[in-house]
Amino acid sequence: ALPISSLEAQIAGIADDIAYNSHDLDDGLSAGMFSLKDLEQVDWVAAIMHEKRKTWPNIDNYRLTQETIRDVMGVYVIDVLGETKKRLAALKPQTADDIRHAKQQTVAMSEDLRKKDRQLRDFLWAHFYRHHQVSRVRRKVFQCVQDLFAVFMEHRRCLPPEWQAQIENTPKGWKAKDWHARSVADYIASMTDRLALLEHKELFDTYQMMR
Structure with missing residues (x-):
């Protein structure tokens, strides 16, 4: 099996997951692909919305959406920070390779x-995600x-020179x-x-050579 990715890549990966979940909730609600009522199928998100309505009985849907998404992100961030601290304390890494060769991800939920x-992703x-417009975009990204x-x-x-140098120095x-x-x-x-799309265009758009 391949060793685990670097600590930086793990952080970037899980941060992306959290951000995508939050943005996808916002995008789905804004586009009318699902409603706040539909979202109550996700028990723990429904509990967040219940608390918001309890605190602000007259809260409008826009504010409820923003407050709910903010708290959803908060649940992820607080949990990942706590779990990562536990794993770092148990692993006691001394080098970057200690992270790469650990038995499990260090930055994790x-x-x-x-x-x-899993429940939220199943809902999404x-x-x-299975909406035809979203499926087309996902295909392009893949x-x-x-x-x-x-x-x-x-x-x-x-690759940039520094990444070429990294590849040539196999640990x-x-x-x-x-x-x-x-x-x-x-x-x-x-x-x-944005950078990935620009990089792809730079590498595969042959018309770039003619400009």
Whole structure:
């Protein structure tokens, strides 16, 4: 099995997960793909909304949406910070490789939050991700990541110099090909969505050469 990704990549990955869940809730509600009433199917989110309505009986739907999403993000952030502290205390890493070769992710959700996250994701899959408009966008994103990974694996000289240097210095205990793949995955994971799309355009848009 491949070693685990770097601490930085783990943080970026889980931060993306939290941000995407929050943005997708907002986008789905704003686009009318599901309603606040529908969202009450997710027990723990329904509990947040119940508390908001209890605190502000006359709260309007816009404010309720924003307050709920903010608290959903808060649940994730507080849990991940707590769980990560526990895992760091147990692992006591001295080097970056200690993180990479750990038996489990260091930056992670607790078991309780993983169950809540699964429930929310199941809801989003049923009410948002399978919508035909969203499916088209997701397909483009998947293709973008697949293309970037493939080209960086085949043509490492397309990577920035510092990432080329990282790939060429395979750490002890790694196979060169596995380290190459791990480094490429970390590089792509470090990108924002906008940067990934710009990178893809730079590499695959042949008309760029003619401008």
